[in-house]
Amino acid sequence: MTRAAPLRSEAFRRLAVAGAALLFVGGCAGLGSAAGDWAAYGGSPEGDRFSPLSEIRRSNVGRLQEVWRVETGEGGLQTSPLAIGGVLYVLTPDQVVLALDGATGRELWRHRPEARNRQPIRGLSYWRDGAERRLFTSHGTFLTALDPATGQPAAGFGRGGTIDLREGLGREPSTLPVFLTTPGVVFRDLLIVGFRTSETAPAAPGAIRAYDVRNGQLRWTFALVPKPEDPGAETWPAEALATAGGANAWAGLALDPERGIVYAPTGSAVDDFFGGDRKGDNLFANSLVALDAATGRRLWHQQLVRHDILDRDLPSPPSLLMVRRGGRTVPAVAQATKHGFLFVFDRVTGEPLFPIEQRSVPASDVPGEWSSTKQPFPVAPEAFARQQLTADMLTKRTPEAAAAARAAFDRLRRNGPFAPLAVDAETLVFPGFDGGAEWGGSAVERERGIVYLNANDVAWTGSLRAARATNRGAGVYQKQCAVCHGADGQGAEGVPAMTGLGGRLSLADIRRVILEGRGRMPGFPQIGSPDLEQLIHHLADPSGAAGREVQAADARVGSRYTFNGYRKFLDPDGYPAVEPPWGTLNAIDLNSGRYRWRVPLGEYPELVARGVPATGSENYGGPVVTAGGLLFIGATVRDRKLRAFDTRNGRILWEGTLPYPGAATPVTYLAGGRQFVVIAASSPRDPKAPPGSAYLAFALPDVGKGAQLASATRRD
Numbered sequence: 001m002t003r004a005a006p007l008r009s010e011a012f013r014r015l016a017v018a019g020a021a022l023l024f025v026g027g028c029a030g031l032g033s034a035a036g037d038w039a040a041y042g043g044s045p046e047g048d049r050f051s052p053l054s055e056i057r058r059s060n061v062g063r064l065q066e067v068w069r070v071e072t073g074e075g076g077l078q079t080s081p082l083a084i085g086g087v088l089y090v091l092t093p094d095q096v097v098l099a100l101d102g103a104t105g106r107e108l109w110r111h112r113p114e115a116r117n118r119q120p121i122r123g124l125s126y127w128r129d130g131a132e133r134r135l136f137t138s139h140g141t142f143l144t145a146l147d148p149a150t151g152q153p154a155a156g157f158g159r160g161g162t163i164d165l166r167e168g169l170g171r172e173p174s175t176l177p178v179f180l181t182t183p184g185v186v187f188r189d190l191l192i193v194g195f196r197t198s199e200t201a202p203a204a205p206g207a208i209r210a211y212d213v214r215n216g217q218l219r220w221t222f223a224l225v226p227k228p229e230d231p232g233a234e235t236w237p238a239e240a241l242a243t244a245g246g247a248n249a250w251a252g253l254a255l256d257p258e259r260g261i262v263y264a265p266t267g268s269a270v271d272d273f274f275g276g277d278r279k280g281d282n283l284f285a286n287s288l289v290a291l292d293a294a295t296g297r298r299l300w301h302q303q304l305v306r307h308d309i310l311d312r313d314l315p316s317p318p319s320l321l322m323v324r325r326g327g328r329t330v331p332a333v334a335q336a337t338k339h340g341f342l343f344v345f346d347r348v349t350g351e352p353l354f355p356i357e358q359r360s361v362p363a364s365d366v367p368g369e370w371s372s373t374k375q376p377f378p379v380a381p382e383a384f385a386r387q388q389l390t391a392d393m394l395t396k397r398t399p400e401a402a403a404a405a406r407a408a409f410d411r412l413r414r415n416g417p418f419a420p421l422a423v424d425a426e427t428l429v430f431p432g433f434d435g436g437a438e439w440g441g442s443a444v445e446r447e448r449g450i451v452y453l454n455a456n457d458v459a460w461t462g463s464l465r466a467a468r469a470t471n472r473g474a475g476v477y478q479k480q481c482a483v484c485h486g487a488d489g490q491g492a493e494g495v496p497a498m499t500g501l502g503g504r505l506s507l508a509d510i511r512r513v514i515l516e517g518r519g520r521m522p523g524f525p526q527i528g529s530p531d532l533e534q535l536i537h538h539l540a541d542p543s544g545a546a547g548r549e550v551q552a553a554d555a556r557v558g559s560r561y562t563f564n565g566y567r568k569f570l571d572p573d574g575y576p577a578v579e580p581p582w583g584t585l586n587a588i589d590l591n592s593g594r595y596r597w598r599v600p601l602g603e604y605p606e607l608v609a610r611g612v613p614a615t616g617s618e619n620y621g622g623p624v625v626t627a628g629g630l631l632f633i634g635a636t637v638r639d640r641k642l643r644a645f646d647t648r649n650g651r652i653l654w655e656g657t658l659p660y661p662g663a664a665t666p667v668t669y670l671a672g673g674r675q676f677v678v679i680a681a682s683s684p685r686d687p688k689a690p691p692g693s694a695y696l697a698f699a700l701p702d703v704g705k706g707a708q709l710a711s712a713t714r715r716d
């Protein structure tokens with residue numbers, strides 16, 4: 001319950017700022033990737049989200065307090081910073097890179113890229129060889145190499161330090177939305193990356209690519225939508241391969257540096273919700289793919305959802321750890337899914353370490369759709385999100401909420417975790433579209449075989465409608481935008497409605513949002529003239545002026561069916577219509593496949609005030625575990641907390657309040673000999689939070705060091 005008293009914090013900040021120059025010099029002396037650094041997204045190439053630091057530990061974490069804060073303006077932040085030699089590298093909501101003194105938050109330099117947009121960038125990558133160092137960032141459709149000392153673009157990399165990620169995918173680059181929201185991994189002198197693309201056609205065909213860290217040249221590509229002559233092509237209609245998109249790895253990669261293997265989790269093929277034009281299993285969509293990191297050659301793959309029509313992307317990088325099997329220690333890889341399972345494989349052979357059953361699932365009755373009749377389910381560990389919603393699991397929060405939830409439940413189509421969507425009728429989606437697991441990733445104690453994983457546990461609903469459009473702009477809207485904003489532009493929780501847009505935004509503003517994206521919305525730079533103009537006019541004035549009306553056939557609706565928009569299954573007061581827990585934190589022992597503990601994660605402050613026990617809440621962003629026996633996590637979107645849990649039992653040992661929800665994975669590092677915990681916080685996920693974003697640093701009070709610093713500065 002500790003919160004830095006503003007005065008104390010301000011006083012400390014002044015002291016610390018006074019000594020910043022000194023600290024910075026001290027920090028830079030040790031340039032390597034030391035134990036106190038957080039030099040990769042996920043903390044290490046493997047992505048353990050584990051730190052060997054223990055200055056902050058169970059016995060003293062109760063004294064943790066906010067020591068500095070850097071405000072970064074309005075917008076969404078999902079960044080997990082890098083910390084190298086005491087310098088923290090972060091991104092702002094508009095993709096500006098800042099280097100901060102890790103001890104004080106003082107800005108050392110900033111890099112403002114020319115082309116940028118408002119999509120959250122989840123992190124950066126770092127490479128070093130002797131005195132040569134590079135920091136990789138992304139903005140718009142580009143990847144840029146910077147000098148970490150100055151923030152200047154690295155000479156000799158691409159064109160002026162930048163490469164365009166749309167190039168080299170075998171399609172006309174200007175038609176492709178390609179964004180590096182999650183950073184890549186570094187293997188020797190290669191930067192290996194996936195990308196984010198659109199959820200509807202046209203989308204880029206997924207690929208894993210390796211670039212030379214020095215000159216930016218493409219060294220290898222693994223096509224996740226196979227070429228007609230390649231293995232996997234038989235799982236698609238031949239004619240689909242030339243235009244198919246998605247199956248991309250947007251969630252980030254994990255690397256086994258010793259064995260030289262890179263692991264890529266992939267998302268759905270496009271369109272997310274109708275696959276009638278991609279009949280077949282659609283490899284390598286929704287798969288864990290293991291590649292030789294030096295050459296891009298495929299070593300093995302496991303498809304975890306076949307012919308996905310429910311947006312069941314693999315949402316986070318897998319975890320690499322060691323598990324015991326019959327007296328042997330096996331290098332394992334564990335992949336969490338949106339539908340609530342942890343699939344565990346031998347990292348080298350791809351063999352499952354817990355048996356996988358092929359269970360029958362219901363087929364879609366949407367005309368023209370193709371279904372996979374079986375899907376893989378691991379027998380252990382047990383699912384970390386509920387799989388079947390029955391009437392007795394509906395909310396009992398109030399009699400009114402219970403009655404409303406029951407009435408709505410009775411109207412929904414329901415058929416287990418793979419219930420296919422239907423035309424013009426809502427289907428229950430449980431686990432929900434945001435998991436189960438999401439993009440934050442898991443933390444592991446690698447040698448002990450333990451995974452720490454946070455999950456959502458609320459129900460959503462979804463439905464399809466036959467695509468129709470009265471004009472060309474409406475056609476583009478149905479094809480590209482209705483998936484989130486709703487077929488009637490009605491919006492959804494966290495997605496603004498398009499109604500009355502003309503009165504709110506200028507035509508130029510609408511154009512900018514479409515081209516650049518914002519928050520969860522990807523940019524659509526590929527929508528060219530005249531579609532873009534028609535779309536903008538359609539949004540500003542949906543009734544459609546005469547002259548823009550065209551035949552539906554000309555409206556170029558891509559898929560035969562469009563998605564009616566993501567909807568949460570909520571009670572009339574806006575709380576989840578299922579019983580808590582609505583979000584959980586889990587510790588799973590992969591030696592046995594059993595849970596060590598499982599606790600609700602997050603709360604609704606107004607329910608707590610009324611005496612309701614912790615319900616858990618939806619959460620975005622993952623945990624970090626330390627040698628101090630602690631697990632740090634923010635993630636909860638309703639209570640704006642950063643918490644420290646005891647890794648032994650899931651007990652909360654400390655919580656601090658953030659100005660906005662900490663919907664990002666924290667990091668921990670040493671700066672000036674002191675351990676810091678930093679988290680990005682921002683408002684978009686919490687309707688009640690003030691607009692804004694910031695990086696917050698927490699540390700133990702350290703009067704001794706503060707005084708030392710001050711006197712050192714005075715001597716200067």
Ligand code: HEC
Nearest residue numbers: 480481484494495496510513514518519520521522524684
């Ligand atoms: C993946 C989901 C998604 C898709 C697809 C999507 N959007 Fe959005 N859109 C959002 C979200 C979420 C926001 C709110 C972003 C924020 O402010 O953080 C948004 C915001 C907007 C806004 C700003 C609205 C306002 O009131 O400020 C406009 C305009 C918009 N979208 C238009 C479009 C158009 C046109 C398309 C299709 C070309 C589209 N969107 C596709 C999710 C999406």
